[in-house]
Amino acid sequence: MEVDKESASESMSDLCIRNEIVFIIVEDERGHYILTKHYLRKAGIENEILWFEDGQSVLDSLYGDGHPSNNSRKYVMLLDIRLPKVDGIEVLKKIKQDENLQHIPVIILTSAENPQQAKLCEDLRCEAYVIKPPGEVLLNAIQRAVSKF
Numbered sequence: 001m002e003v004d005k006e007s008a009s010e011s012m013s014d015l016c017i018r019n020e021i022v023f024i025i026v027e028d029e030r031g032h033y034i035l036t037k038h039y040l041r042k043a044g045i046e047n048e049i050l051w052f053e054d055g056q057s058v059l060d061s062l063y064g065d066g067h068p069s070n071n072s073r074k075y076v077m078l079l080d081i082r083l084p085k086v087d088g089i090e091v092l093k094k095i096k097q098d099e100n101l102q103h104i105p106v107i108i109l110t111s112a113e114n115p116q117q118a119k120l121c122e123d124l125r126c127e128a129y130v131i132k133p134p135g136e137v138l139l140n141a142i143q144r145a146v147s148k149f
Contacts, residue, residue, distance in 0.1 A: 017146050023049045024077040026058045026091065027109070028084055032132060036078060036109065039134040045142070055086030059094060062101060076145045077106045078138075079126075081117065089120065096125045105145030109134065 023040065027033040033051055040049070052058040058077075077095070081088035088108065095101045105127040110117075118129040128141030 017045055017047055017142070018074075018149070019047065021047055021074045021076060021146055021149065023047055024052065024058060024075055025049060026052045026055065026077065026083065026088065027080045028053050028082070029080075032080070032111075035132075036134055039138070043139055053084075055083040055088060055091040057085075059086060059091060062095070074149050075104045076142060077104055078109045079106050081108060081110045081112065081121075089117075089124070092121060092124050092126055103148075105148060107138070107141045107145060109138065 023045070025033055025036055027036065030053075037049055037051075040047075050061075052061065079088045079091060083091070088110075092106055092108070095104055095106060102125075106125075107127045108118075108121045108129045109132060110129070111132045113131050121129050127145045128137070130138045130141055
């Protein structure tokens with residue numbers, strides 16, 4: 001897991017998100033993680049970012065000491081589908097079936113445009129299904145997600 005608190009020098013928008021919201025990016029491709037992080041920073045999102053490279057490590061964190069019921073922080077998850085160890089669909093299922101975690105907005109961020117997969121994610125109550133690279137669709141999904149807090 002990598003924790004990132006660096007700030008961006010340029011802002012694409014005035015998307016201001018409360019400091020206590022932490023972004024969890026679950027992405028096995030370092031380049032995709034860096035691109036997503038850069039996009040968030042460029043959009044003016046200065047919040048803490050936690051990076052996990054596989055589905056099992058994010059689940060271990062959520063169910064371990066970092067469990068959201070153990071602290072007052074709020075989380076928004078950007079979740080890739082194709083992940084090692086535990087894939088993104090399974091991570092989404094586990095989160096949405098757990099009464100202590102189901103409030104976490106999960107935005108699927110994937111490189112595959114797959115209508116059946118998008119429908120499955122919607123049925124599992126993801127916030128949005130966004131095709132990489134990130135763009136305005138992602139920012140709109142984030143805005144909807146954080147408005148729930």
